[in-house]
Amino acid sequence: MSEKRAPLIGFLIVFVVLGLLWIWYPFGTPLLPMSTIFPLTENAEATQWMYALVYWITLAVFLGVEGLLLYALFRFRKRGDETAHPKQTHGNTPLEVGWTLATVLLVIVMYVPSCQAIRFHQGPPPSANPLVVDVTGRQWFWEYYYPEYDLTTANELVVPKDRTVVFHVTSTDVIHAFWFPRLGGKRDAVPGRNQPMWFTPTETGVFQGQCTEYCGSSHALMRMQVVVSTPADFDAWVKQQKTPPPPESMAGFGVFAASGCIACHMTMANDKTVLHMNGPNLMKVATRKQIAAGTLENTPENLKTWIHDPQHVKPDAKMNVPAMQCTGPGQPDACCRDVQIGNCLPDATVDQLVSYLEMMK
Amino acid sequence: MATATHTLPHAHAAEQTGVWSWITTVDHKRIGILYGVSAFILFMVGGIEALIMRMQLMGPNGTVVSAQVFNALFTMHGTTMIFMAIMPLGAAFFNYMIPLMIGARDVAFPRLNALSYWVFFFGALFINSSFLFGTPPDAGWFAYAPLSNRTGTATHSVDFWILGLQILGVASMMAGVNFIVTILNMRAPGMTLMRMPVFVWMTLVVQFLVVLAFPIITVGLVFLMFDRLFGTNFYIPEAGGDPLLYQHLFWLFGHPEVYILILPAMGIVSEVLPTFSHKPLFGAEFVIFSGIAIGFLGFGVWSHHMFTTGLGPVADISFSFTTMMIAVPTAVKIFNWIATIWGGQLRFATPMLFALGFVFMFTIGGLSGFMHAVPAIDLQQQDTYFIVAHFHYVLFGGSILGLFAGIYYWYPKFTGRLMDERLGALHFWCTLIGFNLTFFPMHFLGADGMPRRIYTYAAWEGWSFWNHVATIGAFVIAVSQLIFLYNYMTSRVRGKIAGSDPWDGATLEWATSSPPPEWDFDRVPPVSSSRPLFDQKYHGAPKAPPGRDDGIHIPPPSHWPIIVGLGITMIFGGAMTIPAHGPWISLAGFFIFLAGTFGWVFQPGYGYAPEEHH
Numbered sequence: 001m002s003e004k005r006a007p008l009i010g011f012l013i014v015f016v017v018l019g020l021l022w023i024w025y026p027f028g029t030p031l032l033p034m035s036t037i038f039p040l041t042e043n044a045e046a047t048q049w050m051y052a053l054v055y056w057i058t059l060a061v062f063l064g065v066e067g068l069l070l071y072a073l074f075r076f077r078k079r080g081d082e083t084a085h086p087k088q089t090h091g092n093t094p095l096e097v098g099w100t101l102a103t104v105l106l107v108i109v110m111y112v113p114s115c116q117a118i119r120f121h122q123g124p125p126p127s128a129n130p131l132v133v134d135v136t137g138r139q140w141f142w143e144y145y146y147p148e149y150d151l152t153t154a155n156e157l158v159v160p161k162d163r164t165v166v167f168h169v170t171s172t173d174v175i176h177a178f179w180f181p182r183l184g185g186k187r188d189a190v191p192g193r194n195q196p197m198w199f200t201p202t203e204t205g206v207f208q209g210q211c212t213e214y215c216g217s218s219h220a221l222m223r224m225q226v227v228v229s230t231p232a233d234f235d236a237w238v239k240q241q242k243t244p245p246p247p248e249s250m251a252g253f254g255v256f257a258a259s260g261c262i263a264c265h266m267t268m269a270n271d272k273t274v275l276h277m278n279g280p281n282l283m284k285v286a287t288r289k290q291i292a293a294g295t296l297e298n299t300p301e302n303l304k305t306w307i308h309d310p311q312h313v314k315p316d317a318k319m320n321v322p323a324m325q326c327t328g329p330g331q332p333d334a335c336c337r338d339v340q341i342g343n344c345l346p347d348a349t350v351d352q353l354v355s356y357l358e359m360m361k
Numbered sequence: 362m363a364t365a366t367h368t369l370p371h372a373h374a375a376e377q378t379g380v381w382s383w384i385t386t387v388d389h390k391r392i393g394i395l396y397g398v399s400a401f402i403l404f405m406v407g408g409i410e411a412l413i414m415r416m417q418l419m420g421p422n423g424t425v426v427s428a429q430v431f432n433a434l435f436t437m438h439g440t441t442m443i444f445m446a447i448m449p450l451g452a453a454f455f456n457y458m459i460p461l462m463i464g465a466r467d468v469a470f471p472r473l474n475a476l477s478y479w480v481f482f483f484g485a486l487f488i489n490s491s492f493l494f495g496t497p498p499d500a501g502w503f504a505y506a507p508l509s510n511r512t513g514t515a516t517h518s519v520d521f522w523i524l525g526l527q528i529l530g531v532a533s534m535m536a537g538v539n540f541i542v543t544i545l546n547m548r549a550p551g552m553t554l555m556r557m558p559v560f561v562w563m564t565l566v567v568q569f570l571v572v573l574a575f576p577i578i579t580v581g582l583v584f585l586m587f588d589r590l591f592g593t594n595f596y597i598p599e600a601g602g603d604p605l606l607y608q609h610l611f612w613l614f615g616h617p618e619v620y621i622l623i624l625p626a627m628g629i630v631s632e633v634l635p636t637f638s639h640k641p642l643f644g645a646e647f648v649i650f651s652g653i654a655i656g657f658l659g660f661g662v663w664s665h666h667m668f669t670t671g672l673g674p675v676a677d678i679s680f681s682f683t684t685m686m687i688a689v690p691t692a693v694k695i696f697n698w699i700a701t702i703w704g705g706q707l708r709f710a711t712p713m714l715f716a717l718g719f720v721f722m723f724t725i726g727g728l729s730g731f732m733h734a735v736p737a738i739d740l741q742q743q744d745t746y747f748i749v750a751h752f753h754y755v756l757f758g759g760s761i762l763g764l765f766a767g768i769y770y771w772y773p774k775f776t777g778r779l780m781d782e783r784l785g786a787l788h789f790w791c792t793l794i795g796f797n798l799t800f801f802p803m804h805f806l807g808a809d810g811m812p813r814r815i816y817t818y819a820a821w822e823g824w825s826f827w828n829h830v831a832t833i834g835a836f837v838i839a840v841s842q843l844i845f846l847y848n849y850m851t852s853r854v855r856g857k858i859a860g861s862d863p864w865d866g867a868t869l870e871w872a873t874s875s876p877p878p879e880w881d882f883d884r885v886p887p888v889s890s891s892r893p894l895f896d897q898k899y900h901g902a903p904k905a906p907p908g909r910d911d912g913i914h915i916p917p918p919s920h921w922p923i924i925v926g927l928g929i930t931m932i933f934g935g936a937m938t939i940p941a942h943g944p945w946i947s948l949a950g951f952f953i954f955l956a957g958t959f960g961w962v963f964q965p966g967y968g969y970a971p972e973e974h975h
Contacts, residue, residue: 033810055732085899214500
């Protein structure tokens, strides 16, 4: 093989491999919890349609342009027997105008449906009676408030199937982004702003989401789940969430309060009055599948690990309260942040707290 | 006038060796080398930061570094590569090549040129010194408020970042003005604007972008600095400030910045492809005007970085339109490059390989960019690895490959010797393969929902395989840079002697010796076309007569730029100590700056090349 051919073969291999991978992905990639290309709502499907259009057009452009480049390399490589300079062409105006117009045309083909998708996504939600959820991004968990039920919960969002959900997304600290890929595009949670977003889930199940705007140390551990249930299950869930804690838990509440947890977490109420506490609402924590914003499964062992050494589970988590130092909702930021060691609660206390939280259902 | 200048004291001819000669040099070529060497060192620093990140992400639940360290790594990787590697690598070429390509003997303001370098040098030292204080910047390379406000980041890390960027901005602005004046005023007789090489044109566009875009980020960062240090409320929502104002200011700078990074590489490729095809650049006017169009449009697209922030449908429809329109001049360039090759006699020397790699990879970056120009798609792809893949295809597959093409192309001009072709080809193929192994899978990771800037992920998220592949690719890239380094070093001694015109070039830099004398040209060559040297060699265009001009005017070395640069760095850098310790460092810096400027003004700026010995 002559040295003059080697580069051509190299470029050809790269071209073929990349082209094949490009074609392979939409057919061959497995369904993953955060996949963006397996839509479950009409909102996500509108995106998907647009995506498919652009995906195949750009693939065609890739094959055409790079193929042309490779063909030119092959055909016009120096063979060593040339006697004169090649023809010194300086340009060709009709050709320039031609490919400029062709590009403009191709852009328009994609721009027009793109505008329709924008109108659809950002237009009014297709329902007169949507379920409204106020979403607040926090370092590093998600807080949800259902005005219709005067209900506050965290990280695990529960919505009924086939009812449009309208979110009002905001933040109380830094910018986060609220995103359940299979249910639709993301929306930034910007402090001081209330951003609308909607989708209508059409399939029951548990779907994964994650914060996608870098928000500090534990940005990677700001996950969330959405549980789409049947309307009946949803109603049952609401009813359960509104049930006050069992009376036998009162002993545990004493420990909970004495250990300082009460400064940031509420277990006795989950209505509007306890919105925007420093930590997630825990009144129904035992009903959730995960703790620490999707970092750990919700088991007694994990709860124990989490309470015992939050910094290890979640770097810079604000839950590292040495007992009794935090005294009120206004103060914890100052007193929680600088402690880099684990909690100084004794093991027996942690066990008591875990059994208390296990009762919160 | 001539007699008057002769009565001024003559400075001595510049010493050519020793550390002091590098510190005091005002020769554009030596400043170019300083820029290049510094930028390459910082390129390796940024690369090591990337390698550590890739090791952390090689599998789920990585334990190589902590979350805090990882966040500092991606912040400094981005900041370093953009402001301290790619920009100054471009500056290295502007410095070394522009005067040679326009037939000038230096830039318009040689000492200002040295000052630009020293301010850049101190700025880079300053921002990286944050590692020594244990507080490297960690708010991301765009440091969105309120995460970058004092409530979001209490340590000095963000202060290092803000003030470091301000210092680097000063350097870029000074260089911008310098090169605009140089290109507009110092071209050889006969070199009209449309006869300028396309690399010079792209440089000119870039300098206008620098001069127009950097003031915007300066304002954005001043607001942020005031919020942090002096308690103002520009971006503080609780006090009525607006975090999105920061994003607008940042991206109004940030998008032109993208073109600041890519246009020099496009210019280099527009020089290399014709040379190795034995043809002129096809449709040079169209390439030039599309470069200008990209520069203009670049200021009208910034909100495509903000589709997810909820600017509303009208903004999204408008900004997606301007963004998609950028595809038009970009496509025009790519078509013209292919048409340049078409009908040529292609030599696959290393510069050509890199230039072709640029066209190949940059096209992919352009196409993936088109995907998220569609707001609906962007809502899925924004802040995922898809974006990471896209901008690495543009900045690595584009800018870096283009800059490597430039290094191989002009190395014989810098050193008088050619780089080894076998090692060059090895470097190219390892880089191309490593690059695609690293970044092509990131498209998939992004479409599989992996957010960028996460220091860890769980196994059940299913991102392990492609991350593993990407990490392997990153190490291939790293090894291939070592091949380059070895080739660069050894070729200086062992490389084939190049002569003045090793590639059969068409532009003026090949009309002088390699390396060129301090005064660049013995006689400024006459120009009557866009390919002056080609026409001299093959069409009998008039050449410069033999011998050397009398009394060639070159500036003497000066130690004042480094002193003024130190002063500027102290003024800015000291600002972060003001709330706690008072303005003493800034004040001291101000006096150094003042003294330096004073010395500068009274130092004679006239000198002459040593007389020719026959």
